[in-house]
Amino acid sequence: MLRNMSLRHAALGLLVEMDGASGYDLLKMFEITMGNVWQATQSQLYGELNKLTADGFIEVASEGPRGRKEYRATDAGRAELRRWLLDVPPKFVRRDEVLLRLFFLGQVSPDEGAAFVREQSAALEKRLADLGELEGAIDWGDENLSFYGRLAMEYGKRFMAMRRDWYEWVLEELAKRDPKDG
Amino acid sequence: MLRNMSLRHAALGLLVEMDGASGYDLLKMFEITMGNVWQATQSQLYGELNKLTADGFIEVASEGPRGRKEYRATDAGRAELRRWLLDVPPKFVRRDEVLLRLFFLGQVSPDEGAAFVREQSAALEKRLADLGELEGAIDWGDENLSFYGRLAMEYGKRFMAMRRDWYEWVLEELAKRDPKDG
DNA sequence: AGTTGACATGTCAGAAGTGGAAGGTCTACT
DNA sequence: AGTAGACCTTCCACTTCTGACATGTCAACT
Numbered sequence: 001m002l003r004n005m006s007l008r009h010a011a012l013g014l015l016v017e018m019d020g021a022s023g024y025d026l027l028k029m030f031e032i033t034m035g036n037v038w039q040a041t042q043s044q045l046y047g048e049l050n051k052l053t054a055d056g057f058i059e060v061a062s063e064g065p066r067g068r069k070e071y072r073a074t075d076a077g078r079a080e081l082r083r084w085l086l087d088v089p090p091k092f093v094r095r096d097e098v099l100l101r102l103f104f105l106g107q108v109s110p111d112e113g114a115a116f117v118r119e120q121s122a123a124l125e126k127r128l129a130d131l132g133e134l135e136g137a138i139d140w141g142d143e144n145l146s147f148y149g150r151l152a153m154e155y156g157k158r159f160m161a162m163r164r165d166w167y168e169w170v171l172e173e174l175a176k177r178d179p180k181d182g
Numbered sequence: 183m184l185r186n187m188s189l190r191h192a193a194l195g196l197l198v199e200m201d202g203a204s205g206y207d208l209l210k211m212f213e214i215t216m217g218n219v220w221q222a223t224q225s226q227l228y229g230e231l232n233k234l235t236a237d238g239f240i241e242v243a244s245e246g247p248r249g250r251k252e253y254r255a256t257d258a259g260r261a262e263l264r265r266w267l268l269d270v271p272p273k274f275v276r277r278d279e280v281l282l283r284l285f286f287l288g289q290v291s292p293d294e295g296a297a298f299v300r301e302q303s304a305a306l307e308k309r310l311a312d313l314g315e316l317e318g319a320i321d322w323g324d325e326n327l328s329f330y331g332r333l334a335m336e337y338g339k340r341f342m343a344m345r346r347d348w349y350e351w352v353l354e355e356l357a358k359r360d361p362k363d364g
Numbered sequence: 365a366g367t368t369g370a371c372a373t374g375t376c377a378g379a380a381g382t383g384g385a386a387g388g389t390c391t392a393c394t
Numbered sequence: 395a396g397t398a399g400a401c402c403t404t405c406c407a408c409t410t411c412t413g414a415c416a417t418g419t420c421a422a423c424t
Contacts, residue, residue: 204371204373205372206371209372225374225376228372228373229374229375247371248372248373249371
């Protein structure tokens with residue numbers, strides 16, 4: 001049975017990079033470094049950490065105050081990460097809710113439809129601007145997570161710009177199809 | 183409780199557009215028209231059709247051979263689709279397995295990492311070419327699904343091209359960081 | 365008459381993901 | 395001494411999704 005279990009590898013990978021962290025640390029790391037790549041809820045993460053421990057991929061290195069458990073990747077865990085990186089083909093899950101809506105946009109009036117598209121475009125423009133600010137505020141070091149984090153951020157920027165441009169193009173197509181003054 | 187349940191609306195939307203179809207028909211429609219927007223497994227779809235029926239959003243219009251049930255959207259269903267399109271804010275689920283891997287690419291050797299990126303880039307190039315062929319082969323009419331399907335396909339093309347370009351950029355960044363001959 | 369293959373639906377176990385409640389500890393400030 | 399707030403983990407109920415397996419009909423071909 002070939003399963004994917006990406007959260008598992010996301011957690012494992014972060015642990016390897018961080019060289020020791022608690023669930024709490026990881027949760028924040030998820031938010032900070034991989035916010036637009038992968039999300040994890042608290043219940044999912046803690047559960048996965050227990051499973052990873054049971055499978056011998058990570059271990060509790062030490063216990064701190066407040067019940068804190070500092071996890072560390074084992075050799076088996078590092079090997080598993082490598083295996084996943086190189087030998088498991090990535091799975092594309094294409095699920096885009098906005099695009100899904102677009103498919104059925106013919107069900108509302110042209111004006112309502114165009115308004116929807118304009119809204120999405122504007123939302124992207126805004127997020128793009130926010131991202132630009134954020135980028136300027138970050139001190140990009142040369143550690144792995146920073147380096148790859150910067151690549152991911154560039155991806156995010158290009159992705160948003162591409163969608164914004166596509167939305168604008170869609171508006172033109174909509175206008176062509178339903179000319180206000182024919 | 184605000185749930186999203188996009189599969190439900192994808193099915194409902196397709197039914198509205200198609201004006202009557204069986205689960206089997208829908209399954210194929212999903213593949214053909216929304217392959218790179220939303221995927222549905224057979225078990226999920228049939229289950230959802232039953233739930234939609236129970237909720238009064240669709241109904242069995244007629245039964246054909248081989249137990250075929252031809253579904254049709256009800257007025258309540260059409261209203262629900264409209265509501266979802268206009269009033270339910272789209273949810274962004276950002277989960278990109280390829281990007282996730284990129285994050286941990288520092289764990290393998292520079293050569294292995296570059297090879298991975300090049301592979302992904304080439305795969306996209308290929309898919310882009312396939313899509314181009316497919317596009318030429320389709321007879322794009324003016325019905326809703328065709329019109330919006332064409333928009334979605336353009337999205338797919340731009341998305342792939344954007345990723346391919348980004349991968350190439352990543353390769354340059356990787357080379358800068360680990361110069362072969364320094 | 366037999367077989368292949370498209371048509372058509374249903375069910376089930378288990379994995380993955382969501383959202384929230386609950387319970388507790390330590391630090392710093394008032 | 396009190397309390398707010400950050401820190402930290404566990405558990406639970408529920409929904410969604412996946413991947414099989416099971417079951418059968420009908421049309422076309424050999």
